[in-house]
Amino acid sequence: MESLALQDVCFRYEEQPILDHVHFSIQEGEFVSLIGPSGCGKSTIFRLITGLSQAQSGQVTVAKQPVGYMPQQDLLLPWRTVLQNTLLPLECQRIPKKRAEEQSKALLEEFGLGAYMHKKPKDLSGGMRQRVAFIRALNASQDVLLLDEPFSALDALTKMELQDWLYIQAKKWRKTILFITHDVDEALYLSDRILTVQQTPIHTLHETIVPMEHKRQRSDLASKEVQDVKQQLIYMLQQGRQQL
Numbered sequence: 001m002e003s004l005a006l007q008d009v010c011f012r013y014e015e016q017p018i019l020d021h022v023h024f025s026i027q028e029g030e031f032v033s034l035i036g037p038s039g040c041g042k043s044t045i046f047r048l049i050t051g052l053s054q055a056q057s058g059q060v061t062v063a064k065q066p067v068g069y070m071p072q073q074d075l076l077l078p079w080r081t082v083l084q085n086t087l088l089p090l091e092c093q094r095i096p097k098k099r100a101e102e103q104s105k106a107l108l109e110e111f112g113l114g115a116y117m118h119k120k121p122k123d124l125s126g127g128m129r130q131r132v133a134f135i136r137a138l139n140a141s142q143d144v145l146l147l148d149e150p151f152s153a154l155d156a157l158t159k160m161e162l163q164d165w166l167y168i169q170a171k172k173w174r175k176t177i178l179f180i181t182h183d184v185d186e187a188l189y190l191s192d193r194i195l196t197v198q199q200t201p202i203h204t205l206h207e208t209i210v211p212m213e214h215k216r217q218r219s220d221l222a223s224k225e226v227q228d229v230k231q232q233l234i235y236m237l238q239q240g241r242q243q244l
């Protein structure tokens, strides 16, 4: 079943066209990465899916609302505790406080943040804050999570740890995930499919099926098949950048 679809979508910021009759869809439970040069309009696609921006024509369909959105910066509210930050979407959905707290506390415990629930975001490491932001997105979403370069600001080791962690969580929660990244290895490691922006304004998205099993290991990235796909993706990104 389709969780999310863009059909013939056009969008422009004043005089700057960004999307030109774009089509794509994502099936329930899929992990799809969106890659493309900086400034080509990837975050704009997220804004259209969340409803922060409206398409000028075409249709954006989300099967189950609302979607969970995790932006590039964690955007945790500094005056709220970790627990209170994760409760925000449940407050918006008017879930009774006791039930909301039970749900959030269980997630914080499960994600190794139980001891930090009454701390403020400033007391946490970057990796911990991203996990809090992920719980907040999980609490917001019925099905679809939009993750916009969630690990780009983290050091290499923390980034690898969180990639492993996200891969496990995505499968466990059976969420549909659309993930923006500039890191081709990250896209290959995490995704079922990769959509590459080929031109601006965006018209076609090139689809790559990742040639790895569902149960994958980081070492699988070194196989010749995956490395060949990586080279093709890098070539497409270089072509796309020249057009910007």
Ligand SMILES: Nc1ncnc2c1ncn2[C@@H]1O[C@H](COP(=O)(O)OP(=O)(O)OP(=O)(O)O)[C@@H](O)[C@H]1O
Pocket (backbone or CB within 6 Å): 013, 016, 018, 036, 037, 038, 039, 040, 041, 042, 043, 044, 045
């Ligand atoms: N609110 C806005 N008003 C006008 N132009 C905007 C607005 N937001 C983004 N843009 C422009 O639209 C284009 C696409 O921006 P967008 O943030 O979607 O790109 P992106 O692919 O996500 O970039 P990056 O990879 O650097 O995050 C850019 O040229 C940007 O300057």
